[in-house]
Amino acid sequence: MLFIKCPYCGIRSQNEFAYGGDATVKRPELNKEISDKEWDDFVYNRKSPRGKHLEFWHHISGCRQWFKVHRDTATHEIFKTLKPHEEL
């Protein structure tokens, strides 16, 4: 069971959190003309790396804040957790 440090609440067990997917995918700005490819890259296409992965988690049974987790997808080692607008 993962032990995840919520940047707002501190370290908690995995059951308090919900996963939110790849955090490197950025939603295109509203009203911006973009290609089909750019849109599909946002909606569908994922790198899904083996190794370091920056991802969103949601402290759903806690402070209800979304945040980023930098985790190894092969070992589940968590290197760092960040607020949504912090960069690695």
Added chain:
Amino acid sequence: MTQEFRLKDEGLIDRSKKISFKFNGKKYFGYEGDTLASALIANGVHLVGRSFKYHRPRGFYGAGVDDPYALVQLIRNNETIPNIKATEQELFEGLEAKSVNCWPNVNFDIGGINNFLRIFLPAGFYYKTFMWPKSFWYRIYEPFIRKAAGFGVVTHEHDKEKYEHKYEYCDLLVTGSGPSGLASAYSAAKNGAKVILAEDKPRFGGSLLTSEVTIGNQTGKEWADKIVTELKEMPNVVVKNRAQVFGYYDHNMLVMSERISEHMPKTEKFMPKQKLWYIRAKEVVISSGSIERPIVFGNNDTPGILLSSAAKEYMKVYGVLVGKKPLIFTNNDSAYETAIEFKKNGINPIVLDSRKELNSDLITEAKNLGIDIKFEHVVVNANGYRKVKSADIAKISEDKTNLGKIENIACDCICVSGFWTPTIHLASQSGGKTKFNEDIDAFIPSQSKQNETTVGSANGIFNLNDTLKNSFEAGYELSKKITSKENKLSVPAVVEKKNSKHDKFWCVPLPKGKKYKRFLDFQNDVAVSDIELALREGYRSIEHVKRYTTLGMATDQGKTSNLNGLQLVSNIENKVVPEVGHTTFRPPYTPVSIGAIVGREVGKHSKPTRKSPMHSWHEKNNAVFVDAGLWLRPRYYKKGNETLFDASKREAENVRKNVGVCDVTTLGKIDVKGPDAAEFLNRVYTNAWLKLPVGKARYGVMLREDGIVMDDGTTTRVSENHYHMTTTTAQAANVLSHLEYYLQIVWPELNVNVVSTTEQWAGAAIAGPKSRDLLQKLFPETDCSNEGLPFMGFIETKLFGVYARIFRISFSGELAYEVNVESDYGNFMWEKIIELGEEFKIQPYGTEALSTLRIEMGHVAGSELDGRTTPFDSSLEGLLSKKKDFIGKRSLQKEAFISPDREKLVGVVPLDKKTSIPEGSYIVRDANAKLPNPKLGHVSASCWSVEYNNPFSLAIIKDGKNMIGQKLFALSPLKSKSIPVEIVSSHYVDPKGERVRS
């Protein structure tokens, strides 16, 4: 029955407490402190079961968790429990057990015929046959094989036992209370660390219970007792026996199952059978010890053959002799302790040592005691079927390939020692790497992945002096990291016997012309010849070998067989063992009760149940409930002998004619607040939100980014910066997370907050032509006229003094209102509505009538918005703003979504106006077309239209709007129905929506 094999004084059992028990219907006696195995051996019973494949007789091979044989069916508190290990089950008064996998009984088992056919049944034989004729596999062969396989039996009944969970945090978790575990725990505890010490067995001390050593000025056992007593008294230490740490999970989460009442007849009503501990440890010390390895020889699975350490444990812990004419077969010194123990108890063992004559403390002691030792001798084959009767022994050449003259010697047990295998399961489960240690011919932990340290024989250290030194050190260093204290204990002096080097020898060659089965995996009957066959056939990876032969896949998970299997593979493949590698260690270390893993979330408690504040009223008024996610909602209110159809029709008709009230508390409710709330809603919903005035509600649809409808509902502007959003019951949680995602991640610049208020409000929908009259009665001081509270209007007011919100919104298509009060007043509100509604002939209505009402109005709900439909498909295109961007808009351009072929929402009426169309039917042109019959679309929802008194359905069909007026068929092959239908508009009732505005 006398306990013929019970020693006079030895052992740790309590001879003052005699216990009676039954095995295979026969009554025996044992003592408190016995296991079922030790008590049976005391009574001379060695035949307990039959093996998996050949149904060969099975006895006891170990004295604990490593035993691969002794599975029995246990009867406890009138419940029959399968696959209980006799070597682990503690004896209690009235215990009953039976042999499994044998018929008619364990002495004479028909399945034993497999043993004679075994030359036709090598590894993987089933892959090569049972293929003809084709249908016979499933019909004939497989049922036969299924019957022959399996061990115990389980009945259909619910488990009457309770299981508990506990969550715990500690600085240091120590897994095993042998010398290394005790030393680590003690040293860490004395340095201030919060320690949990877990011991699988009932008794603490591990190898100290059976070894002849001195620590300080005490015997090993005395020292262990003293340390345990002291640990138990320390406030920072939790000491648990009967507690198996079986899984090492991520981020130093370990799971332990503790037997609370399993080992005794149940006495207290509320006593759980087991407790599962989830332990988050800052550091873990793995002190799980080691398991003795077998040496492989002919018919080495015969009952009476067992590990030498087990024989010693039976004597020293249980005071039981495994035999009176023991043969001890070893490649190392440790078996001499067993021999000496026999001798001390007046039994004369013969020791066969595969090594050239050598000397060590133990060997000298054995010699001095006059024990008969034959060096360079091995057991070639064991004779006897249900119990070993004699052994064929021979001298073996130095290179271990040639056998001398075979000699037969009588014996009633053979105690085998092929050296020791560290128990590295937990270390490996933690993700740590292992390495092969040539000195001990076994794998030991190398690099740790998590905060874990392995000590003692689990780490391949087999002398007590080093074990204690390292363990005291580990306990100190690990605790110091956490407590920053430096209270270091001195390591007590140890007196132990020095061992000489073991022999790298583990398998006795076959004598010329003999084809003895030499077993590696005792439970699954995997023999040396099976491994040889697998490799011969090209199954060369160790995983292939395992899967092809089933080596190590039995319930003991290869604790005694894996390493010998690896040795064999590496010998044949001419590789070294580390090149062959071991298969992955995964939790659980030993089989763990499924009931314990699940805990208390069983039966009605398997998921939470959500109830509205009006639930008890519904119950009192004969509501029949339906699950809506976790909520329970009234489906209909039963009157007399009404069916679901009758009741829902009555309730819906009453809404159309008079007035009805429906509990809508379960709808998701979210407060959206902040100066940018309108802008936020404008991005989240597909329609325009910037100009919604205060006191007005609006219907909205939200999409996922892939353009599929996510949810719909009304949102009301309560005040300037405050909106009250409603969602469907099913999507409430998802919508909230969705909103938070966009606010916190995508548009943090928006000054908006959202919070769920679902539980804050009780909601009642009042619908029907007389709803306004009722509303006026409920709120006499409020202007409820069409002008005062127009369609989509909202007011805040008081219901007899209670703050209330009225929304003029309608799901039923009738003139309707939704009243919300704070949850605590929900019942008050409801009763007032019923009371004052009486004169308007009010009736409560459930979800079934609600469905009817919405279907005939053509309102979409979950059965249409099923995660696959776009707004175009569900007739919601009118809500798509062309002027602004919103979530998912970009996806709506996709070729498939705008294709004219796309399935669209329509209404369907049977031509005979009588036959209801089952939901899930398909609309086709030709009812009798050849399969596959091309589908135009499916029927998503059906009802009995109370307006027109005939069936009506919604369907989503290709090119829907252009199909209106066509005569087609609704097919439900599952229900053998083929119904001629006409496609009509989905807005069957009041297509212009006049009623809601009236």
Added chain:
Amino acid sequence: MQKYSVFNLIKNAFSSHENWEVAWKDPTPKKSYDVIIIGGGGHGLATAYYLAKEHNITNVAIIEKGWIGGGNVGRNTTIIRSNFMHDANGRFNEFSMDLWRNMSQELNFNVMFSPRGIINLAHSDAQMNAYARRGNSMRLNGIDAVLLNREQVKKIIPMADFSEDVRFPIFGGLMQPSAGTARHDAVAWGYARQADSMGVDIIQNCEVIGFDVVGGKIKGVRTSKGDIKANKIGLCVAGSTSILAEKLNMTLPIETHLLQACVSEPIKPLLDHVVTFGAGHFYCSQSDKGEMVMGGDLDGYNSYAQRGNLPTLQHVLTEGIAMFPFLSKLKMLRTWGGIMDMSMDGSPIIDKTHIEGLYLNCGWCYGGFKSTPASGWTFAHTIAQDKVHKLNADYSLNRFSKGYLLDEKGLGTKTWIS
């Protein structure tokens, strides 16, 4: 090739089984092949077999990083079914069922296909309706399906929870009587043995390090055993697809997630069918060894770990006991995990790519085992003919961009929610 039969088994018994030949050889790779299949799992082995058998292309290598059959074909819960709602999925998998029905005989290897029937339990009328929709779709596609009411379900599986003490009572279920199970390892080995006998090189312990792409055309692979040339390369690596795609600068509509399964200790036969729980994610069958084979949810976050976490397993077993209360009395013996190539609509991709000669077979989510033969058959066709077969035409890579989604569950792109 030696024929497997009861006669040969008896014959060999008298020579102590010392004359059995290898099931497949262990060749060193040649410099070049007509086709290279990357991935020696069920789908890769089946592809090579059908390339040889249906298209007479035998100069084929299968390159496997570990040992063949070590991926999901050896880590699944052995369920075979074609109970799909979408036409494309239903027809594809019914074709697969046809291949399963003859597989033991065709491969001369007993894969123990056992059409014991699968029952999907329903716990509400809404769910019954959803199943009716699915079942009717199956029937109209010529696939067998039966809708069962509560009493009918009770007759077939009385050990399910029909008591009062139940959170989600059983309303009924959808049954596909012809669905069933097979011996998973045998499928891999059976295909390997036949492919090998027709000349396919099975190269194990050979890792793909990179690709040679020249002018938009595939030319070969670089491996831990050297460079190997081929003008046609099929990617068939399930959960590892994204890793290889990265080497090709491709980003795919899939994510890799972990699915766990577990078995209980063996018990005497009790459950003859495959049963899935409707009020959660749990399914269960009893193997011929007597073990209850159980599976359920994804671990819920991207993972290549091949080792699972306990909360998911606990959750799955909770639903297990809710369905079959007797499970509480059993012990969990083994657990394992497999890494799944979860596609964004839950359906697979079998298609050509923008690189000429490179073919893609992925996105099987947690349902690849049952499709093994059809996947191999259609992928072989796609590679041999350089065009998709009508059976896999809907499994295109560009369906996401065009919107032709095949979303059986309606869950959209959140691949980690199962």
